[in-house]
Amino acid sequence: MDRIIKAVCFGGKARVALLDTTEAVNKAIKTHDLSPLAAAALGRSLTVGAYIMHNLKNKTDRFNLIVDGGGPIGRICVAGEDGAIKGFVDEPRVDLPLKADGKLDVGGAVGRNGDMVIVKDLGLKEPYIGRSALVSGEIAEDYANYLYMSEGIANSVALGVLDDANGCKASGGIIVEALPDADENILVMLEDVMSNFTAISSMMTEKTIEEIGNFYFGHLNTEFFPAEPIEYGCKCASKIRGIVRSLGRAEAESIIAEQGVIEITCDFCAAKYRFGAEDLDTIFGKNGENR
Numbered sequence: 184m185d186r187i188i189k190a191v192c193f194g195g196k197a198r199v200a201l202l203d204t205t206e207a208v209n210k211a212i213k214t215h216d217l218s219p220l221a222a223a224a225l226g227r228s229l230t231v232g233a234y235i236m237h238n239l240k241n242k243t244d245r246f247n248l249i250v251d252g253g254g255p256i257g258r259i260c261v262a263g264e265d266g267a268i269k270g271f272v273d274e275p276r277v278d279l280p281l282k283a284d285g286k287l288d289v290g291g292a293v294g295r296n297g298d299m300v301i302v303k304d305l306g307l308k309e310p311y312i313g314r315s316a317l318v319s320g321e322i323a324e325d326y327a328n329y330l331y332m333s334e335g336i337a338n339s340v341a342l343g344v345l346d347d348a349n350g351c352k353a354s355g356g357i358i359v360e361a362l363p364d365a366d367e368n369i370l371v372m373l374e375d376v377m378s379n380f381t382a383i384s385s386m387m388t389e390k391t392i393e394e395i396g397n398f399y400f401g402h403l404n405t406e407f408f409p410a411e412p413i414e415y416g417c418k419c420a421s422k423i424r425g426i427v428r429s430l431g432r433a434e435a436e437s438i439i440a441e442q443g444v445i446e447i448t449c450d451f452c453a454a455k456y457r458f459g460a461e462d463l464d465t466i467f468g469k470n471g472e473n474r
């Protein structure tokens with residue numbers, strides 16, 4: 184089961200999160216027919232998304248994460264709302280030669296001429312928008328840089344997606360953030376622990392994230408909190424009528440007059456919706472009260 188385990192170390196001077204997003208990445212592979220390279224790029228981003236989502240305070244809070252580095256994959260978009268994360272990439276079949284070390288060239292696919300943008304809708308008047316330049320396009324470094332540049336947090340991020348013939352064998356990550364009381368010693372110790380996670384997804388094929396957490400962080404005066412499930416999915420069906428309504432009845436009627444139907448495809452889950460003239464009364468109300 185996909186899940187996140189949060190903990191505080193050094194008596195509250197740093198926090199750590201361990202995430203398993205294997206099922207989410209397999210669902211994304213099926214939904215979008217992702218190439219292994221696209222699965223690695225989107226999978227790493229989904230792990231970041233799961234982390235952002237599980238740090239939002241309220242159930243109604245939402246976020247969008249957009250990575251746009253000018254590379255052949257196009258944009259990577261991840262969103263979280265209604266308790267679930269979801270994502271897509273512009274070019275799901277992107278493919279590049281492996282790097283010299285035999286790893287998928289995620290940085291080459293994403294590019295580094297652009298930004299990582301995170302928009303959080305916390306139910307306030309204006310959404311919170313954070314933005315940082317991409318460092319490598321490998322996602323982990325880029326999110327680490329985002330946290331540091333945009334939120335001023337010393338941190339370390341390890342992310343990984345391991346593919347096999349059937350899809351994704353393991354996907355997840357470990358994210359540590361120093362809290363304001365953390366001194367130089369703590370930062371050095373955390374840096375040292377994090378150096379073990381250069382191949383976190385391979386490690387996850389042998390150990391659960393609970394075992395990894397205990398083994399590598401257990402001795403650092405750490406308190407672990409109960410795992411929280413990570414859900415992947417799209418609930419657009421409940422919102423689609425609202426989207427048509429936002430066109431306004433006159434515009435909706437003119438689209439149907441021209442094209443016969445209003446057709447909307449959800450980028451996140453590939454669901455297709457079609458509305459004809461006969462649907463307009465239900466959507467806008469018979470007496471035109473939503474006109």
Ligand SMILES: [Zn+2]
Pocket residue numbers: 417418419420449450451452453454
């Ligand atoms: Zn959808």
